[in-house]
Amino acid sequence: MSTERGRIRVSGFETERIADHDAAEPTGDDAEEAEDDPEVQNRWVRVIHQLKRDRLALTGMAVVVVMLFVAVFSRPIVVGDVTVQPLSLTPYDPAQTGVGDRYDSPSLTHPMGTDRLGRDTFSRVVAGSRYSVTIGFVVTALAASFGVIYGGVSGYFGGTTDGVMMRLVDVIFAFPALVLAMILVSLFGGGFIPLVGAFALVGWASYARIIRGEILKVKQNEYVMAAKALGARDKSVLFRHIIPNAIAPVVVQATLSIGTVVIGVAALGFLGLGFDPGTPEWGTMLDAERDTLITGAGGTWFWWTTVFPGMMIFLFVMSINMVGDAVNDALDVQVDDVRGGGG
Amino acid sequence: MSTGPDRSGDPLLRTEGLQKYYETSSGFIESFLNRADQVKAVDGVDLEVYPGETLGVVGESGCGKTTLGRSMLRLIEPTGGSVTYHKRNEETGENETIEITDLSGSELRDLRTDVQYIFQDPFSSLNPRLTVGDIVGEPLDIHGILEGEERERRIYELLETVGLNPSHANRYPHEFSGGQRQRIGIARALAVDPELIVCDEPVSALDVSVQAQILNLLEDLQEEFDLAYVFIAHDLSVVEHISDRIAVMYLGELAEVGTTEEIFAEPYHPYTEALLSAIPEPDPLWEGNQIFLRGEVPSPMNPPSGCRFHTRCPRVIPPTDLDVDQPAFRGVMDLRLRLSGLEAADGLVTTADTDTDAGGVEDVTAMDVESAEALVRNTFDIPEWIGDGEADDAVSDAVRLLVDGEVDAANDRLEAVFESPCETRHPSSNHIRNTHEIACLRYDADAPGDRPAVGDAK
Numbered sequence: 022m023s024t025e026r027g028r029i030r031v032s033g034f035e036t037e038r039i040a041d042h043d044a045a046e047p048t049g050d051d052a053e054e055a056e057d058d059p060e061v062q063n064r065w066v067r068v069i070h071q072l073k074r075d076r077l078a079l080t081g082m083a084v085v086v087v088m089l090f091v092a093v094f095s096r097p098i099v100v101g102d103v104t105v106q107p108l109s110l111t112p113y114d115p116a117q118t119g120v121g122d123r124y125d126s127p128s129l130t131h132p133m134g135t136d137r138l139g140r141d142t143f144s145r146v147v148a149g150s151r152y153s154v155t156i157g158f159v160v161t162a163l164a165a166s167f168g169v170i171y172g173g174v175s176g177y178f179g180g181t182t183d184g185v186m187m188r189l190v191d192v193i194f195a196f197p198a199l200v201l202a203m204i205l206v207s208l209f210g211g212g213f214i215p216l217v218g219a220f221a222l223v224g225w226a227s228y229a230r231i232i233r234g235e236i237l238k239v240k241q242n243e244y245v246m247a248a249k250a251l252g253a254r255d256k257s258v259l260f261r262h263i264i265p266n267a268i269a270p271v272v273v274q275a276t277l278s279i280g281t282v283v284i285g286v287a288a289l290g291f292l293g294l295g296f297d298p299g300t301p302e303w304g305t306m307l308d309a310e311r312d313t314l315i316t317g318a319g320g321t322w323f324w325w326t327t328v329f330p331g332m333m334i335f336l337f338v339m340s341i342n343m344v345g346d347a348v349n350d351a352l353d354v355q356v357d358d359v360r361g362g363g364g
Numbered sequence: 365m366s367t368g369p370d371r372s373g374d375p376l377l378r379t380e381g382l383q384k385y386y387e388t389s390s391g392f393i394e395s396f397l398n399r400a401d402q403v404k405a406v407d408g409v410d411l412e413v414y415p416g417e418t419l420g421v422v423g424e425s426g427c428g429k430t431t432l433g434r435s436m437l438r439l440i441e442p443t444g445g446s447v448t449y450h451k452r453n454e455e456t457g458e459n460e461t462i463e464i465t466d467l468s469g470s471e472l473r474d475l476r477t478d479v480q481y482i483f484q485d486p487f488s489s490l491n492p493r494l495t496v497g498d499i500v501g502e503p504l505d506i507h508g509i510l511e512g513e514e515r516e517r518r519i520y521e522l523l524e525t526v527g528l529n530p531s532h533a534n535r536y537p538h539e540f541s542g543g544q545r546q547r548i549g550i551a552r553a554l555a556v557d558p559e560l561i562v563c564d565e566p567v568s569a570l571d572v573s574v575q576a577q578i579l580n581l582l583e584d585l586q587e588e589f590d591l592a593y594v595f596i597a598h599d600l601s602v603v604e605h606i607s608d609r610i611a612v613m614y615l616g617e618l619a620e621v622g623t624t625e626e627i628f629a630e631p632y633h634p635y636t637e638a639l640l641s642a643i644p645e646p647d648p649l650w651e652g653n654q655i656f657l658r659g660e661v662p663s664p665m666n667p668p669s670g671c672r673f674h675t676r677c678p679r680v681i682p683p684t685d686l687d688v689d690q691p692a693f694r695g696v697m698d699l700r701l702r703l704s705g706l707e708a709a710d711g712l713v714t715t716a717d718t719d720t721d722a723g724g725v726e727d728v729t730a731m732d733v734e735s736a737e738a739l740v741r742n743t744f745d746i747p748e749w750i751g752d753g754e755a756d757d758a759v760s761d762a763v764r765l766l767v768d769g770e771v772d773a774a775n776d777r778l779e780a781v782f783e784s785p786c787e788t789r790h791p792s793s794n795h796i797r798n799t800h801e802i803a804c805l806r807y808d809a810d811a812p813g814d815r816p817a818v819g820d821a822k
């Protein structure tokens with residue numbers, strides 16, 4: 022009969038017999054041992070795993086951690102009238118003049134010598150980490166968070182919203198970053214907060230652009246449509262489903278740009294913008310001693326006043342970039358095998 | 365299949381004239397100049413889904429079936445038409461009619477507890493960063509259905525229902541096979557206890573053996589939870605097994621709707637007939653007289669006039685005053701189609717059309733009229749004697765014009781004689797019997813031309 026044509030009876034299959042095909046399913050017994058299986062670990066655990074095997078990155082990480090430690094413990098921290106951190110690693114008060122002679126060369130009492138006002142360079146360099154390093158981290162955290170939200174909203178909603186929001190980003194990109202930061206700092210004056218503000222205002226745009234591009238790709242995934250089909254709100258679709266899958270390049274960019282911010286702050290310091298001249302910020306120190314870069318009268322060259330702060334900038338930026346590169350590699354590998362388990 | 369669900373009451377979901385057009389270009393200049401083309405992905409679809417039944421939606425890829433499924437639930441915004449949902453009120457037992465296209469954002473979110481969607485691709489439809497437990501639990505969180513321990517218990521229960529090991533709730537999707545992932549997707553859809561699930565080719569990405577398991581699972585779930593399905597597929601053999609009724613789609617429109625028996629029995633829509641002939645029968649003596657559809661599915665951007673299937677229909681209707689065979693007429697239609705897309709006459713016949721092995725393009729303008737005519741008739745399966753003097757004259761004239769390089773004139777000459785009513789008339793849905801509707805002029809009493817006896821063909 023014509024009604025019978027072409028029938029493939031699927032219902033009669035012995036599903037038990039072919040269940041093997043679908044049985045990549047581990048049974049309850051091996052569930053525990055699967056915990057050690059690298060595939061089962063979540064991605065940040067894996068990234069850390071990867072970093073641990075990378076000597077260079079480990080060294081960089083160690084340097085960064087030491088510097089962060091130093092930044093916290095270099096001088097006591099007083100909030101209001103309460104001392105929350107009483108330790109002081111610096112042998113002398115970095116702002117105290119005349120703790121040694123003018124331009125003492127490095128010695129046991131002053132491992133990095135003294136500067137033109139007889140201040141202890143070692144104490145100043147140690148205390149300086151507090152300015153440069155913190156600004157690097159704070160600025161990056163602020164700029165990245167704002168940039169991710171901004172670019173996320175823009176990419177997710179698309180259309181006119183996207184058009185308008187991205188034009189603002191273009192405007193920011195139309196200025197050289199450092200020049201824009203300089204203008205902002207000279208408008209609002211120097212100091213910690215204005216510097217953080219200026220660099221964050223300049224820096225967020227690149228995060229916005231990166232995450233937006235990534236979101237345009239991620240939002241094509243059916244799990245985004247699936248979340249909407251479940252009735253999820255835009256906010257949760259964006260923050261739960263899209264951004265976590267688009268964040269990897271932002272993390273890489275953020276790690277790499279901490280160094281850039283530190284250099285930028287030092288550059289402004291060297292140009293005499295940013296902190297007050299006496300502040301032991303590395304760039305500002307370089308600025309204060311810049312005449313010693315040229316050999317002084319009578320062939321004396323007080324190299325220690327500039328070389329040590331300069332070295333610190335170099336050391337920190339170098340280390341953080343090594344970490345950044347390693348994070349980049351680790352995340353790349355990871356992104357590729359997200360789909361690996363299927364069959 | 366024969367008992368089927370009750371279709372006497374209100375349908376659960378009804379679409380009327382549902383329409384989804386895409387603008388092909390969102391560029392500012394184009395939209396300013398109003399030059400953007402429209403892709404008519406879904407164009408005026410009327411469908412009903414009754415409680416507890418499975419409606420299969422079948423069509424080739426690109427026919428708009430996925431767009432239909434998604435705009436039905438407003439996962440993408442339809443550009444026209446209406447979708448009504450009849451909500452069963454538990455207390456009063458009465459039906460409440462909801463116009464889905466008018467719902468606000470939050471009302472639409474509430475509707476998601478009644479209608480759900482299962483995606484085709486089990487890989488991209490699960491968020492790789494969430495554990496299976498969180499994926500299945502997400503609808504519970506969104507709608508605040510359950511919390512804490514009850515939520516956990518419900519997740520385990522759902523995983524068990526779809527045949528997964530509940531102890532795997534803490535794993536990530538990439539640790540599962542395609543079939544298991546599809547089960548996770550099903551569990552997620554079941555979490556809200558829906559009335560209707562749109563299944564968008566849920567098995568086409570899976571191994572054949574796994575397909576059967578998933579289909580069986582879906583059937584079991586339907587029985588257990590009294591679900592209605594809209595089951596989208598590109599293959600009649602898959603939906604036949606699971607559907608109570610089938611809708612056949614072609615280029616954004618419905619070609620035929622009916623119960624599974626009606627679709628698989630005469631009278632056929634010519635398109636359905638071709639699809640049916642492509643299903644192999646398990647009978648070893650099956651000769652496989654498959655109807656091959658010529659050409660590709662036309663672009664929905666500029667769908668063919670009249671009946672959208674007329675560019676490929678093997679039964680395209682000849683003009684009433686013309687006495688020609690069906691295959692010959694199809695051949696002339698193909699020739700006309702080729703001519704209308706042609707810039708110059710020398711591109712008319714390529715070796716891909718003929719059996720000859722010689723490579724390249726045969727240039728009719730370089731031939732004498734007689735051999736050109738033989739070649740053209742041969743290529744397009746037009747017999748030497750069509751059976752109608754006027755028709756044969758027209759073909760000969762057209763070839764002569766072609767040899768002179770006058771493509772448009774040749775096309776006009778053919779069109780004057782061979783214009784099919786299918787090109788000019790848009791077929792409306794014709795009730796054949798009970799629930800059976802066919803959108804084809806052959807079944808339209810008002811249309812010109814011969815038509816097959818409909819009566820009680822069985």
Ligand code: SF4
Nearest residue numbers: 671674677786804805
């Ligand atoms: S209307 Fe004409 S072209 Fe369309 S399916 Fe029917 S016979 Fe074929």
